[in-house]
Amino acid sequence: DAGVIQSPRHExxxxxxxxxLRCKPISGHDYLFWYRQTMMRGLELLIYFNNNVPIDDxxxxxxxxxAKMPNASFSTLKIQPSEPRDSAVYFCASRSGxxxxxDTQYFGPGTRLTVL
Amino acid sequence: xxxxxxxxxEISVVEKEDVTxxxxxxxxxxxxxxxxxxxxxxxxxxxxxxxxxxxxQNEISGRxxxxxxxxxxxxxxxxTASQVVDSAVYFCALSEQxxGSNYKLTxxxxxxxxxxx
Numbered sequence: 001d002a003g004v005i006q007s008p009r010h011e012x013x014x015x016x017x018x019x020x021l022r023c024k025p026i027s028g029h030d031y032l033f034w035y036r037q038t039m040m041r042g043l044e045l046l047i048y049f050n051n052n053v054p055i056d057d058x059x060x061x062x063x064x065x066x067a068k069m070p071n072a073s074f075s076t077l078k079i080q081p082s083e084p085r086d087s088a089v090y091f092c093a094s095r096s097g098x099x100x101x102x103d104t105q106y107f108g109p110g111t112r113l114t115v116l
Numbered sequence: 117x118x119x120x121x122x123x124x125x126e127i128s129v130v131e132k133e134d135v136t137x138x139x140x141x142x143x144x145x146x147x148x149x150x151x152x153x154x155x156x157x158x159x160x161x162x163x164x165x166x167x168x169x170x171x172x173q174n175e176i177s178g179r180x181x182x183x184x185x186x187x188x189x190x191x192x193x194x195x196t197a198s199q200v201v202d203s204a205v206y207f208c209a210l211s212e213q214x215x216g217s218n219y220k221l222t223x224x225x226x227x228x229x230x231x232x233x
Binding site: 033093104 | 161
């Protein structure tokens, strides 16, 4: 089975530009998570969805960040306008919500974002 | 609030040495889960193991073993006969229910393990 898929793997953009990161969770998983990893702050949870509905977005740094999940197999994280301090690796993760399943989150390969 | 401490920022060993990565956690919940993830130089996060708070049995998987001790709130990870391919950042994580149906993960800062030939 395919794991969590993220695109692009690398993104370089200039300050002020819009950036869209994409994620396809593992089929059948109904929880989806967006994380950010930086040297200074480590791994931080930004937002998570359950059955395509945003449940907790308290980790989203500011209004420049937005996330959507239009269907069970696709989610986006958008930054508009981007700033150099947004440079980080962004991970998407998913897990099953079935009763009796483990709550293990499986991570995608990440998107390395560089904002110049 | 939950917290995960990995006191060892970096560890360097020579191939075939045994190495233990420490993890200490804090939580007020009686039901929680502990995880280890590996992040190799390629950058992906790879799930290694999950333990629930009611299962203190130690686990061995090949050269990997985990020691879970509730009395000291520790979940340590040992690699026996380390290999160069074990070089990675290892993260310990704690999962607690967030008041709803989800368990939120809190990660430690990670330990960079370098295995030299």
